[in-house]
Amino acid sequence: MSQPIAERLFGSLQSAMDANAQVREVIKDRVKTIDLQLRAIQGRLLQVHTNVAQAAEIAKSVEDKLAAVRSDLQALAQLVPEHQFYRYTHLYTSLLQTLCFVVAWQTYLASETVVTPEQVAERTGLPVELDREIVEFHIPLEDLLHGLVQLPSELARLAVNCAAQQDYDRPLRIRAFVQELYSGFQLLNLKNDLLRRRYDGIKYDVKKIEEVVYDIKLRQLSRQS
Template sequence: MSAGSDMLDISDFERIDGELRAYDEKREQVIKRSRDIQKLSKQAIFSLHRGADAEAESRIAAAKKAAEELLPLIKGNPTLRPGSYSNAIEEYAEAVAFRCYLTDGRLIKQAEVELAEVEEYLGGVLDFTGELGRLAIAQATRRDEAAVQRARDLVEAIMGQFLQFDLRNGSLRKKYDALKYTLKKLENTLYELSLTKAGLPTKPEDIPEPDAGAGGADGGDDA
């Protein structure tokens, strides 16, 4: 024991050490279970893209159950929410938003994603637009112009609402930048579909070369 140990309460530091160890154990529990929530939500999205609705429902239900199991721990230790748990809830919000669009043709409301706080809901919505873009590209290969138009209209409407927010640098800002790219891609897809419908080439290499005999600077006979 050092000479200065009699000037402090060792038991107080032992208590602090115990609390820190207990917090770390809770943190590890949240991280581990959050991975399950995120994985199940990603798998549900994949199932929805394949049209495996029953499989998707099972995975969404399992993700929700896992998230609810962690809630008492999160509420008792609010600093454990940012990071793994929050990211997992965003993924869950993305999955249920995608399901809602496929079943009801609309964007899910925040109140319908009970587990998500505001920024988690918004992050999930922005991620959902990426899945909507992928869905629309698949629909474009089947020449379903109306389906692509619906997707484009919703993405544009979502962008219009996000324009009202003052998004500072962070994950939401980065996801918003991706939203702009998704909208542009959908607009280009619709343009290409319209060209295909009119029987016009959609790629520069498909445009025929000008007729060399039609005249021009070097097209006439030498004098």
């Protein structure tokens, strides 16, 4: 005797739900692993606030850890079914934003330059969505911007700590960098509400850095004054 229609229908729906739940769980487990790795890298990079003279060395010290993250990102990409990146994006959007911030922060500490989409793609092993749609696992443009928009806050804190450690030239370079980054964001027509609010907050970071620079110049402490 054949199964009732309702039983067949809801039985197949339950099977689909179970399969989807299983995919979500394995993705969440991998995301958690990568998140812990990124936290460890951030912890190491944060040490620059107590030792600004070693900024480049601190940045270099996390390269092996970033390579391990890249490997795990490839494993994560394999867990997401083909053409279903956005179906599960809520599970890893925050992770990708943190990833972009870490790469941007490490790049700045190493070279005092802003990271490019090409550099992000190279260091993470994930393509960055720019002017074309990407169907495979990738970094959406907005997630890259979320990573970049977090830099000014960290740099404002760094400017204060530079002055405290008698590095009076670096805050002037930080000011120039943040002003340039801020000008770049001003060129964008931001549709994402959270991203726009974070962008609006940059002006407070700029003000904080300006106060540090003003004090340095007032006391004629910098060779660049």
